[in-house]
Amino acid sequence: HPHFDHIGGLPELQVFKKIRFYSHEKTLDLAKHLQETFLGIREWEYASLEFNRWYDFGKFKVKHFPVVHQPGNVAGGFILEVKGKRIAITGDTGPEILRNHELLEEIQGADLLVSEMTQKYPIPKTHLGVEDAIKFAQKVEANKTLFVHISHSNYAHEELEEKVGENGIVGRDFMVLRI
Ligand SMILES: [Zn+2]
Ligand SMILES: [Zn+2]
The missing domain is CATH 3.60.15.10 (Ribonuclease Z/Hydroxyacylglutathione hydrolase-like)
Structure with a gap:
C-alpha cells in the first residue's frame, strides 16, 4: 500500500535494470509517480492486481x-x-x-x-x-x-x-x- 514506510524507498531500487512490481493499481500509481519523478525513464514493469x-x-x-x-x-x-x-x-x-x-x-x-x-x-x-x-x-x-x-x-x-x-x-x- 502507498504508505511511505513501504514505498518511500522505491528510488533506491535504481540499481536494478528490470523490476516487476505487483500490487493494487492505486499503489502502482504512486510507485510509477516516484519512479518518474526521481529516476526518469525505466524499463520497469507494473503488474496490477485486483483484490480477491x-x-x-x-x-x-x-x-x-x-x-x-x-x-x-x-x-x-x-x-x-x-x-x-x-x-x-x-x-x-x-x-x-x-x-x-x-x-x-x-x-x-x-x-x-x-x-x-x-x-x-x-x-x-x-x-x-x-x-x-x-x-x-x-x-x-x-x-x-x-x-x-x-x-x-x-x-x-x-x-x-x-x-x-x-x-x-x-x-x-x-x-x-x-x-
Ligand atoms: Zn501503512
Ligand atoms: Zn507500514
Missing part, C-alpha cells in the same frame, strides 16, 4: 486481499503459493482482520504466516497490537508464524520474544527463514 482474485505467474500464484488500514487508504495482504507452499502476509492491517472469517478459513494452516505486530496496543482500522497479532496467529495455526512491522514504540525485541513465546518468531532485519 488469483493470478498465476508461472513460478508463483498470488491473491491480493483487502484489509482495513486507515480510512481512505487502499491496502491489502497477499496469499502466495510457491513450490507447493502457502504463504500468507497480512500487510499493515487493523484488528478487523480477526473478524474476516472468509480469509481466516482460506489461510488456515498455511506453511508460513507473516503477520504485522506494529504496536503494543491495537489501533482500530490501522494496526494490530501484540495481543491481536498473537490471537490472529492462534486462529490461523500456520506451521510457522513471523511477526513483523514492529514499530519503535512497541516493546523491545527481547520483551516481545517473551510475550510471543511459542506463538511465533519476532522478525529481525535480514532474517532468513526456511519453510
Whole structure:
C-alpha cells in the first residue's frame, strides 16, 4: 500500500535494470509517480492486481486481499503459493482482520504466516497490537508464524520474544527463514 514506510524507498531500487512490481493499481500509481519523478525513464514493469482474485505467474500464484488500514487508504495482504507452499502476509492491517472469517478459513494452516505486530496496543482500522497479532496467529495455526512491522514504540525485541513465546518468531532485519 502507498504508505511511505513501504514505498518511500522505491528510488533506491535504481540499481536494478528490470523490476516487476505487483500490487493494487492505486499503489502502482504512486510507485510509477516516484519512479518518474526521481529516476526518469525505466524499463520497469507494473503488474496490477485486483483484490480477491488469483493470478498465476508461472513460478508463483498470488491473491491480493483487502484489509482495513486507515480510512481512505487502499491496502491489502497477499496469499502466495510457491513450490507447493502457502504463504500468507497480512500487510499493515487493523484488528478487523480477526473478524474476516472468509480469509481466516482460506489461510488456515498455511506453511508460513507473516503477520504485522506494529504496536503494543491495537489501533482500530490501522494496526494490530501484540495481543491481536498473537490471537490472529492462534486462529490461523500456520506451521510457522513471523511477526513483523514492529514499530519503535512497541516493546523491545527481547520483551516481545517473551510475550510471543511459542506463538511465533519476532522478525529481525535480514532474517532468513526456511519453510
Ligand atoms: Zn501503512
Ligand atoms: Zn507500514
